[in-house]
Amino acid sequence: MTAGSTMYKRSLLPHWVSFRRQLKRWLFPARMGSLRSTKPLSSAWGFDRGRPVDRYYIDSFLEAHRKDIHGRTLEILNTEYTRRFGSNIERADILDIDPANRQATIIADLAAADSIENDSFDCFILTQTLQLIYDVKSAVAHSHRILRPRGVLLVTVPAISRLAGEGYTDYWRFTPASCARLFAEIFGADQVTITAYGNVLSAVAFLEGMAYEELSKPELDVIDEHYPVLMAIRAVKK
Numbered sequence: 001m002t003a004g005s006t007m008y009k010r011s012l013l014p015h016w017v018s019f020r021r022q023l024k025r026w027l028f029p030a031r032m033g034s035l036r037s038t039k040p041l042s043s044a045w046g047f048d049r050g051r052p053v054d055r056y057y058i059d060s061f062l063e064a065h066r067k068d069i070h071g072r073t074l075e076i077l078n079t080e081y082t083r084r085f086g087s088n089i090e091r092a093d094i095l096d097i098d099p100a101n102r103q104a105t106i107i108a109d110l111a112a113a114d115s116i117e118n119d120s121f122d123c124f125i126l127t128q129t130l131q132l133i134y135d136v137k138s139a140v141a142h143s144h145r146i147l148r149p150r151g152v153l154l155v156t157v158p159a160i161s162r163l164a165g166e167g168y169t170d171y172w173r174f175t176p177a178s179c180a181r182l183f184a185e186i187f188g189a190d191q192v193t194i195t196a197y198g199n200v201l202s203a204v205a206f207l208e209g210m211a212y213e214e215l216s217k218p219e220l221d222v223i224d225e226h227y228p229v230l231m232a233i234r235a236v237k238k
């Protein structure tokens, strides 16, 4: 549709419709305050103000699944979440594609991770990484292959989020529908639980780079299926 044809259609709107819309803007003005800027409050995800909003939801998800984090574990980048939420850890491995990561015990591309043996881990904490992998289906297939039978994959991925930058190539954003298909095709639908976290307020706060400390717990905890900030997936290998 051209700009001209849109203008033409608008001019055909009855005057009362146009007036009603204008009245709505007068009666319920959007007061944007300090958010009325084309630049975000923080361009560092909110780390310069506190903790980023998505981290609140990642913590909530991992807190709810503490029992899964035990035995031989794998995590990306470091062992932060294994240390905070795990118990009875037998060995905690770290996977990274980045050979400069001195903490990593395994350097590999998760989408081509044939160097990692089958059935190796009781739990794989895969947070905030799949969006950086172009062949996401292969990455999920390898995640499944390297889990032991009854092993658990705990994944979080962004839904509504700024792009990464900072040297990362950011390929994807995820929805409840794409997560359901992606993980069910590999693990089986009955082995997968999908949870959406967030709402329009927390999405705006996250995009602006506000810290989660700037919202209340009741505000953060509302889940609006139309405005997910984060998708979390728990998938169990049969």
Ligand SMILES: C[S@@+](CC[C@H](N)C(=O)[O-])C[C@H]1O[C@@H](n2cnc3c(N)ncnc32)[C@H](O)[C@@H]1O
Pocket: 075, 076, 077, 078, 095, 096, 097, 098, 108, 109, 110, 111, 126, 127, 128, 129, 132, 133
């Ligand atoms: C944004 S960090 C997130 C990881 C961290 N666990 C977290 O929750 O913050 C992404 C990490 O994934 C790694 N990464 C990116 N692509 C990868 C791939 N194809 N295979 C394995 N690791 C990858 C990056 O090097 C980086 O360490």
